[in-house]
Amino acid sequence: MDPLERLLPSGRKPGRLPILTRRQLIDGIRWRTRTRxxxxxxxxxxxxxxxxxxxxxxxSETAPGDGSSPNYRPKPTRRT
Incomplete structure (x- = not known):
């Protein structure tokens, strides 16, 4: 083993490990939406x-053009 290898990080990211996965949070959103x-x-x-x-x-703030954004304004329709 190279003497410098002992001093290098082992490849793990520093900091706290995530307790909840993003999937759990998304499931919570889906549950809330489904049950109202x-x-x-x-x-x-x-x-x-x-x-x-x-x-x-x-x-919902960054959703593209589906009407869920607070700044969403529908395009006016032309009458012929």
């Missing part, structure tokens, strides 16, 4: 409701 319940009723297995809602809000 308030955000406070999202089960804990999907993660903290604040994180689930934050992911939902950030996704």
């Amino acid at each position: 319940t308030p955000w406070r009723d999202v089960p804990q297995r999907y993660g903290p409701r604040a994180r689930v809602y934050d992911l939902f809000r950030r996704g």
